[in-house]
Amino acid sequence: MRRRMTTGVTFIAAAIMLIAAHDALAQGQGRGRGAPAGPPPTARAAAPKDLTGYWVSIVTEHWHLRMLVPPKGDYSMLPLNGEARKIADSWDLAKAKAEPDQCKAYGPPALMRTPGRLNIHWTDDNTLQLDTDSGTQTRVFKFGAPAPAGQPAQLQGYSAASWESTANRGRGPIPKGTGQLRVRTTNMSGGYLRRNGVPYSDSATVDEYFDTFTEPNGDTWLVVTSITTDPRYLTQPYTSTVPFKKIPDRQGWDPTPCKADEAR
Amino acid sequence: MRLLIWIPVAFALAVIAAGERAQAQAPQASASKAAWPPKLEEPAPGEVEILPVRGNVHVIIGAGGNVTVQVGEQGILLVDTGTAAMSEKVWAAVQKIAPPRKVLRYIINTDEDPEHTGGNAVIAAKGQTVPLREANYTAGPQGTINYNRASVVSHQNVLNRMSAPTGEKSPTPPAAWPDNTYAIDQKRFYFNDEPVVMMNFPGNTDGNTVVFFRKSDVISTGDLIDLTRYPVIDRKAGGSIQAIVASLNKLIDLCVPESHGAGGTLVIPGHGRIADHAEVAYYRDMTYIIRDRVQDMIEKGMTLPQIKAARPTRDYDGRYGSTTGQWTTEKFVDAVYDSLRK
Numbered sequence: 291m292r293r294r295m296t297t298g299v300t301f302i303a304a305a306i307m308l309i310a311a312h313d314a315l316a317q318g319q320g321r322g323r324g325a326p327a328g329p330p331p332t333a334r335a336a337a338p339k340d341l342t343g344y345w346v347s348i349v350t351e352h353w354h355l356r357m358l359v360p361p362k363g364d365y366s367m368l369p370l371n372g373e374a375r376k377i378a379d380s381w382d383l384a385k386a387k388a389e390p391d392q393c394k395a396y397g398p399p400a401l402m403r404t405p406g407r408l409n410i411h412w413t414d415d416n417t418l419q420l421d422t423d424s425g426t427q428t429r430v431f432k433f434g435a436p437a438p439a440g441q442p443a444q445l446q447g448y449s450a451a452s453w454e455s456t457a458n459r460g461r462g463p464i465p466k467g468t469g470q471l472r473v474r475t476t477n478m479s480g481g482y483l484r485r486n487g488v489p490y491s492d493s494a495t496v497d498e499y500f501d502t503f504t505e506p507n508g509d510t511w512l513v514v515t516s517i518t519t520d521p522r523y524l525t526q527p528y529t530s531t532v533p534f535k536k537i538p539d540r541q542g543w544d545p546t547p548c549k550a551d552e553a554r
Numbered sequence: 555m556r557l558l559i560w561i562p563v564a565f566a567l568a569v570i571a572a573g574e575r576a577q578a579q580a581p582q583a584s585a586s587k588a589a590w591p592p593k594l595e596e597p598a599p600g601e602v603e604i605l606p607v608r609g610n611v612h613v614i615i616g617a618g619g620n621v622t623v624q625v626g627e628q629g630i631l632l633v634d635t636g637t638a639a640m641s642e643k644v645w646a647a648v649q650k651i652a653p654p655r656k657v658l659r660y661i662i663n664t665d666e667d668p669e670h671t672g673g674n675a676v677i678a679a680k681g682q683t684v685p686l687r688e689a690n691y692t693a694g695p696q697g698t699i700n701y702n703r704a705s706v707v708s709h710q711n712v713l714n715r716m717s718a719p720t721g722e723k724s725p726t727p728p729a730a731w732p733d734n735t736y737a738i739d740q741k742r743f744y745f746n747d748e749p750v751v752m753m754n755f756p757g758n759t760d761g762n763t764v765v766f767f768r769k770s771d772v773i774s775t776g777d778l779i780d781l782t783r784y785p786v787i788d789r790k791a792g793g794s795i796q797a798i799v800a801s802l803n804k805l806i807d808l809c810v811p812e813s814h815g816a817g818g819t820l821v822i823p824g825h826g827r828i829a830d831h832a833e834v835a836y837y838r839d840m841t842y843i844i845r846d847r848v849q850d851m852i853e854k855g856m857t858l859p860q861i862k863a864a865r866p867t868r869d870y871d872g873r874y875g876s877t878t879g880q881w882t883t884e885k886f887v888d889a890v891y892d893s894l895r896k
Contacts, residue, residue: 350814351832354873358594363872366840375868486872533814 331463332415333433338453338469339502341418344543345408345512345534356403358553359383360486374489374523381487386550393548396425397445397481398496399518402532405554407543408512418451418471424554426545431473443492447478456501471500483518483528485553494520502536510536602636602643604651605828609770610746613822614647616640618669622774622822624767625652626746629659630681632704633765633774633822635673645677657682660745662752663708663732664763664776664824666715666725667786674730678704706730709754710737711761715791755801758785760792762801766808773808774822779837781826784844784867784874786881787889794893795845802838809834840870848890858891 349356355364365378386394396404406424413419418431431451441448454472455464473496480492497517504510512534519527546554597603597616605613607622614621617636621644624631630652636644648658658681663671681704713732718724724731740753748769755764757778765774777786778801787793805821809831812818821829829837847866856864867875867883875883 348814350816352836353816354833354836361872363875364870365872366869368869370869 333418333451333453334412334415336453336463338464338466339471341410341471341500341502341512342412343410344537344540345410346537346542347405347407348533348535349405350533355484356405356553359551360484362486364486365484365488368484368488369525369528370488371523371525377523378484378486378488383486383551386487389550392550393425393427393445394481395485395550396422396427396548397478397490398429398447398449398475398498399478399483399490399494399516399520399528400481400485401425401427401429402498402514402516403530407537408534409540409543423543423545425548427548429475431471437476441477443477443479445479445481447475447496449473449475454499471498473498473500483520483523485550489523490518490520491522493522494518494524512536600640600643602640602647604647607770607772607820607822607828609767609772610748611767611770611772611822612651613828614644617644618672619664619667619777619824620774620822620826621647621673622765622772623648623651624746624748624750624770625656626748628746629657631660631662631745631750632658632677633662634664634670634776634824635661635677637669638672638676641673641676644673645680648677658704659684661704661706662750662763662765663706663712664765664774664778665759665761666708666712666791667758667777670776670824671712671716671726671730674706675727678706679729680704700733703733705734706732707734707736707741707752708732709752709761709763710735711759711792712763715759715761755804756792757787757798757801758791758793759788760797764801764805764808771810771818772820772822773805775805775824777824778802778805779821779823779826779829779834781823781829781833781837782874783825783876783879783881784870784883784886785841787886787893789889789892793889795841795848795890796893799838799841799845802834802841806831806834806838840874844870844890845894848887849894852891852894858888861891862887 354360362381362383363379365375370378401422404422404424406422409421411419416433416435418433420429420431421427427446429446429449431449433451435450437448437450451471451473453464453469455469457468475496475498478492478494480490480494482488483490495518497519499515501513502510503513513531514534515529515531517527517529518524602614602616605615607613610624610626612623612625614623614636617640619634619636621636622633630648632648635641658677661674661678663674683701683703683705713735716724716726717728717731736752736754740751742749742751744750748767751766751768753764753766755762755778762776762778764776764778767773778798780786785798787795787798809819809821811831815835816830816832818831821834823829844867848861851861851864851866862884867887871883877883
């Protein structure tokens with residue numbers, strides 16, 4: 291009995307030493323407390339996956355909701371409350387076309403579902419920029435910088451970005467080829483969750499996960515999962531997932547202005 | 555005019571990715587402008603439009619119900635004939651699709667609705683049945699066969715509802731009746747170099763037929779799918795919401811998507827645009843969700859007026875709902891309730 295306990299204690303001690311050694315290795319790579327002097331790696335250097343380049347929407351489902359302006363009152367699959375339904379039911383395409391602001395359907399809760407192309411690129415070592423040709427919108431993902439206080443709300447809001455492990459590791463750098471980009475967007479000015487006047491409010495937040503994978507045939511895909519939370523208009527978070535396919539260059543890049551009556 | 559979003563399949567599916575559309579249009583920007591945005595309205599009243607679907611199969615839109623046309627070496631086959639008033643327009647469109655001197659051999663009726671069978675009498679008379687017997691043969695149970703008419707094929711229940719016993723007045727004239735029926739799960743023949751499989755998928759009635767062109771990989775569903783409104787449920791003719799859900803599930807099993815749930819098998823609905831696997835699944839989901847909501851309300855003891863007031867269809871009304879016309883949202887809820895109550 292005593293011998294068995296001794297064996298167990300030895301095993302636990304060995305496990306602790308292994309974990310400590312792993313931490314020391316991670317710290318040696320500049321990730322943990324007590325790391326050697328020097329700046330932490332930039333977001334660009336720490337990127338476990340390369341999201342940069344040109345991507346094109348692949349509309350494989352709900353194209354009648356994405357490729358066309360849905361009819362008034364089509365808010366199927368959206369967890370709206372009564373107030374939101376009332377607003378959606380009062381939407382009028384003719385009035386929407388006449389409004390000076392044509393970009394209400396191009397905010398973060400809806401922009402990724404809008405068919406078109408993306409260009410993702412680094413503007414500095416800690417800032418990733420996402421441009422869309424549909425609506426000619428720009429989203430800025432800031433790494434390691436909290437949202438500045440007192441800023442006025444904007445259509446694209448403020449997007450705080452981080453690399454996130456998909457393996458639940460919790461320690462050390464994220465191995466190359468794994469992980470995903472997480473973006474949390476706040477301070478948005480409100481707009482349309484669906485192009486036919488379904489609203490989201492200025493209290494909404496969007497949590498997004500950008501992940502990539504490559505098929506055996508060489509096609510590389512970007513999958514964007516968006517979770518919109520809106521205490522004013524949604525009864526529960528609304529989740530959607532849209533795929534993009536990587537394309538070699540900017541051929542076909544076709545910047546268009548925002549349009550209330552066109553689904554791009 | 556009812557807004558009907560329909561898109562030529564060559565556009566809708568070949569360019570499922572908007573970006574691929576953009577990519578395709580880049581070298582010829584001016585040409586692309588004509589392709590986008592797509593046409594959103596049905597043909598003007600009294601006019602029809604022909605859309606190629608795939609392989610031997612086309613569809614004529616604007617004649618009431620959609621009319622599917624399969625043409626080939628052996629002749630012409632139609633699925634449904636549209637309304638009586640549009641018969642000549644439909645026949646003119648068929649002649650544009652078919653090569654010269656090809657003969658109309660078969661008409662398949664998906665149900666007995668006048669929007670699908672109204673043109674039977676006029677259009678069947680344009681064709682000829684394949685003469686398998688001598689012209690004066692009368693010994694068989696069918697007696698003399700009129701070969702100077704295309705054969706009209708349907709489920710037996712469709713004939714039963716279009717006709718009447720001898721001496722009684724029938725809902726439709728004998729010239730419009732099917733002359734070739736089936737009463738089992740399916741009827742098949744090989745025509746124009748492809749298998750044509752007719753399957754009894756009860757839904758709107760107990761006599762619905764779905765037609766599968768196996769080589770072209772196109773399915774003509776009749777009113778089992780109606781992308782312009784909620785599915786019509788004829789309770790007196792054996793239709794029910796349960797049957798619609800069950801048959802839509804079977805239809806999904808027949809559809810094979812090309813990639814990521816979309817494309818692949820093409821589906822011609824009874825009304826509305828050409829669809830695919832994803833579209834059928836969305837329509838099935840709608841019927842499922844509304845069925846479950848009404849069922850739940852019934853189980854809670856709610857009356858029909860209370861169920862209507864609760865608007866179980868609310869989030870789909872913008873796309874499928876109607877307060878006017880022959881098939882309103884209220885009638886649909888009545889039929890769903892009646893289906894589930896018993």
